[in-house]
Amino acid sequence: MKSLKHLTVIVIILLGGWACQEREHHDTNSEVEDKVAQLLSEMTLDEKIGQMSQVDPGVFGGLENLKKVVRNGQLGSVLNLIGAKEVNELQRVAIEESRLGIPLIIGRDVIHGYRTIFPIPLGMAASWNEDLVRESAAIAAKEAASMGINWTFAPMIDVSRDPRWGRIAESAGEDPLLNSMVARAMVQGYQGDDLSDPLTIAACAKHFVGYGAAEGGRDYNTTVISDLQLHNVYLPPFKEAVKAGAATVMTAFNEINGIPASGHQRNIREILKDDYGFDGFVVSDWASIQEMIPHGFARDLKHAGELGLAAGVDMEMSSRSYNDHLKELLDEGKVKMEWIDDAVARILRIKFRMGLFDNPYVDESLADSLLVHPQHLEIARKLAEESVVMLKNENNVLPLKKGTKVALIGPLADQPYEQLGTWIFDGDENDSQTVLEAFNEFNGSENVSFAEGLEYSRDKSTNGFAQVEKAIAQSDVVVAVVGEEAILSGEAKSLAELDFVGAQAELLELAASKGKPVVMVVMSGRPAGLYKTQHLASSILYAWHPGTMAGPALANLIFGETAPVGKLPVTFPKGEGQVPVYYAHKMSGRPADASTWTHIDDIPVQAVQHSLGNTNHTLDYGFTPLYPFGFGLSYTSFEYSDLRLSSEAVSEGENLMVTATISNTGDVEGTEIVQLYTRDLVASYTRPVRELKNYQRVTLAPGESKEVSFELEARQLGFYHPDGKFVVEPGQFHVWVAPNAAEGLQAEFELK
Ligand code: NOJ
Numbered sequence: 001m002k003s004l005k006h007l008t009v010i011v012i013i014l015l016g017g018w019a020c021q022e023r024e025h026h027d028t029n030s031e032v033e034d035k036v037a038q039l040l041s042e043m044t045l046d047e048k049i050g051q052m053s054q055v056d057p058g059v060f061g062g063l064e065n066l067k068k069v070v071r072n073g074q075l076g077s078v079l080n081l082i083g084a085k086e087v088n089e090l091q092r093v094a095i096e097e098s099r100l101g102i103p104l105i106i107g108r109d110v111i112h113g114y115r116t117i118f119p120i121p122l123g124m125a126a127s128w129n130e131d132l133v134r135e136s137a138a139i140a141a142k143e144a145a146s147m148g149i150n151w152t153f154a155p156m157i158d159v160s161r162d163p164r165w166g167r168i169a170e171s172a173g174e175d176p177l178l179n180s181m182v183a184r185a186m187v188q189g190y191q192g193d194d195l196s197d198p199l200t201i202a203a204c205a206k207h208f209v210g211y212g213a214a215e216g217g218r219d220y221n222t223t224v225i226s227d228l229q230l231h232n233v234y235l236p237p238f239k240e241a242v243k244a245g246a247a248t249v250m251t252a253f254n255e256i257n258g259i260p261a262s263g264h265q266r267n268i269r270e271i272l273k274d275d276y277g278f279d280g281f282v283v284s285d286w287a288s289i290q291e292m293i294p295h296g297f298a299r300d301l302k303h304a305g306e307l308g309l310a311a312g313v314d315m316e317m318s319s320r321s322y323n324d325h326l327k328e329l330l331d332e333g334k335v336k337m338e339w340i341d342d343a344v345a346r347i348l349r350i351k352f353r354m355g356l357f358d359n360p361y362v363d364e365s366l367a368d369s370l371l372v373h374p375q376h377l378e379i380a381r382k383l384a385e386e387s388v389v390m391l392k393n394e395n396n397v398l399p400l401k402k403g404t405k406v407a408l409i410g411p412l413a414d415q416p417y418e419q420l421g422t423w424i425f426d427g428d429e430n431d432s433q434t435v436l437e438a439f440n441e442f443n444g445s446e447n448v449s450f451a452e453g454l455e456y457s458r459d460k461s462t463n464g465f466a467q468v469e470k471a472i473a474q475s476d477v478v479v480a481v482v483g484e485e486a487i488l489s490g491e492a493k494s495l496a497e498l499d500f501v502g503a504q505a506e507l508l509e510l511a512a513s514k515g516k517p518v519v520m521v522v523m524s525g526r527p528a529g530l531y532k533t534q535h536l537a538s539s540i541l542y543a544w545h546p547g548t549m550a551g552p553a554l555a556n557l558i559f560g561e562t563a564p565v566g567k568l569p570v571t572f573p574k575g576e577g578q579v580p581v582y583y584a585h586k587m588s589g590r591p592a593d594a595s596t597w598t599h600i601d602d603i604p605v606q607a608v609q610h611s612l613g614n615t616n617h618t619l620d621y622g623f624t625p626l627y628p629f630g631f632g633l634s635y636t637s638f639e640y641s642d643l644r645l646s647s648e649a650v651s652e653g654e655n656l657m658v659t660a661t662i663s664n665t666g667d668v669e670g671t672e673i674v675q676l677y678t679r680d681l682v683a684s685y686t687r688p689v690r691e692l693k694n695y696q697r698v699t700l701a702p703g704e705s706k707e708v709s710f711e712l713e714a715r716q717l718g719f720y721h722p723d724g725k726f727v728v729e730p731g732q733f734h735v736w737v738a739p740n741a742a743e744g745l746q747a748e749f750e751l752k
Pocket of ligand 1: 109153206285286491
């Protein structure tokens with residue numbers, strides 16, 4: 001039956017029928033619950049504790065030793081076991097040789113693709129394209145599943161407001177709504193609508209919670225988050241992930257207000273499990289239970305295990321406090337048997353839902369037909385195209401005409417590995433198509449003079465600059481692909497300074513000095529510091545780390561086969577000293593505007609203390625960021641007009657229609673991401689100056705206009721009090737239909 005099933009899967013794949021695989025009978029919830037209860041009643045305490053442990057094979061010095069532990073029923077999960085054959089081998093021991101035959105769940109970080117690498121999640125978020133994000137996760141799931149992986153540690157949905165933090169690359173940026181979109185899309189993509197389908201994998205929403213608020217942007221750092229922020233900013237994406245059916249949730253490394261996230265009883269047991277009704281299981285981050293010792297929260301490993309279980313962490317990743325101490329803790333009455341039973345029931349529930357008991361093995365031949373399939377590359381290209389944000393296009397330098405003589409320079413123009421970005425354990429640079437390759441193919445190699453100038457982004461040697469000058473001399477336009485290498489963002493890759501590393505600023509200066517238009521393409525895992533260099537380019541395409549298909553995506557954009565649609569998922573600061581800077585900030589009692597700010601260079605010597613505006617700004621950077629959240633240009637221009645509301649007042653339970661006309665005022669077709677923001681003017685707790693409530697894509701031919709309407713529910717105007725209670729308060733609201741968080745048409749209405 002099994003091989004027949006896999007044959008069916010392959011045939012369907014060959015026919016291109018990706019979505020419609022053979023469905024087997026899968027258990028209903030009550031059947032699953034009966035099976036969980038039955039199995040639990042047969043388990044010894046040791047077997048239960050085994051289910052609650054997850055290790056990397058390295059811990060036991062390889063597969064053979066691992067088999068012994070699995071045979072004894074002392075392990076519930078393995079992470080980073082590579083290869084379908086190896087997974088089957090170990091799974092066979094669990095199924096056939098352990099007393100109860102409970103399958104293992106096999107975890108791996110599949111973060112933005114498995115072999116086919118999509119843009120980093122921050123780039124995906126810049127597409128604001130839920131369908132494509134979902135599709136990319138579904139592809140990642142298929143590829144990973146074909147290698148025996150049945151659980152990914154994604155999506156990462158930590159609201160991230162600090163570009164110094166290297167893990168901003170893995171997030172959907174600064175906004176709760178956009179992170180919620182990615183949460184939903186990825187959970188649905190990885191898990192499909194049937195977790196027992198052999199080509200879906202379990203998702204893991206992480207890192208619960210507040211990890212993105214690391215002080216100073218330094219990874220693993222302390223966070224101080226008010227309950228108001230926790231409920232309104234950091235928790236909503238997790239609530240959405242739970243609603244979308246996320247099978248698992250991972251706790252974070254950080255402490256929040258003095259309590260480590262992996263020992264946080266209120267957050268895990270009360271909010272996640274009780275209030276949100278999460279019935280999957282919670283896994284710790286790598287040794288984050290043990291790390292409660294250096295945090296100064298646990299005395300020793302035993303105490304850490306006690307705190308982790310009390311808090312509601314069901315499975316321990318990597319460290320061994322549960323394995324080594326739970327029995328003893330139970331004997332001493334420090335942990336409750338019902339906590340252990342609940343944790344094991346949750347783990348078994350997910351294993352049953354995944355169909356692992358009925359279908360524990362992977363077809364070892366599946367990967368050949370699935371990995372980097374052309375259809376996967378096609379979606380990777382599309383998503384890479386849509387993730388690119390055009391920040392600037394003076395004199396409409398872009399798009400270039402095909403056949404233009406181009407000097408292609410910069411350390412990232414032909415770096416198949418670097419363009420993939422962080423967290424690509426299973427990506428292969430040999431699959432990558434670089435900008436140079438795509439330019440040669442698209443524009444004709446005779447029209448491309450390539451000189452990278454710097455060997456890698458941190459290169460400080462200017463030895464290659466002479467070649468760059470030659471290339472520019474033979475060309476009409478310069479395309480400079482700059483930014484940061486993959487290793488400079490991601491986990492533990494925080495930076496204190498955001499400006500371009502190495503001699504890239506000098507390279508851009510050289511390019512700009514030749515009097516030819518410069519197009520800057522930035523590949524980066526974070527918002528780079530562009531303040532000091534952006535004037536050197538006429539056009540800027542912000543490409544993040546675009547993945548396997550970076551080259552074709554950028555060539556299509558640069559030569560106008562398609563137009564940019566991406567919008568920033570995060571505010572770009574003028575410099576790191578302006579951080580934190582995000583659009584949904586609170587209004588100061590002394591808000592700044594142009595009339596109250598004097599630039600530092602214009603302040604008269606010995607000016608009297610109060611002769612300058614006493615408002616909320618800095619003397620050097622003023623009060624606006626470099627680029628606002630939601631910003632992004634296209635090859636055409638859009639005009640927003642005629643904002644109208646269905647009513648000037650709405651009551652709870654009613655909806656307000658907010659409509660505006662969007663016109664394409666340029667010469668080419670374009671797609672605009674139209675954004676809806678609101679502000680609650682007076683509330684029992686102050687509310688942000690703007691909050692994103694919704695968005696829509698509209699594609700317009702030159703000269704065409706369309707009405708874009710948003711239905712705003714009164715409920716969307718509510719917020720959480722610090723105790724987690726959701727309130728909708730009457731009063732006046734502002735509403736904007738806008739191209740970004742700093743502009744737009746504004747109206748006012750009353751919520752009765
Ligand atoms: C640590 C990271 O914080 C987490 O995101 C990842 O999933 C685990 N390691 C497993 O690799």
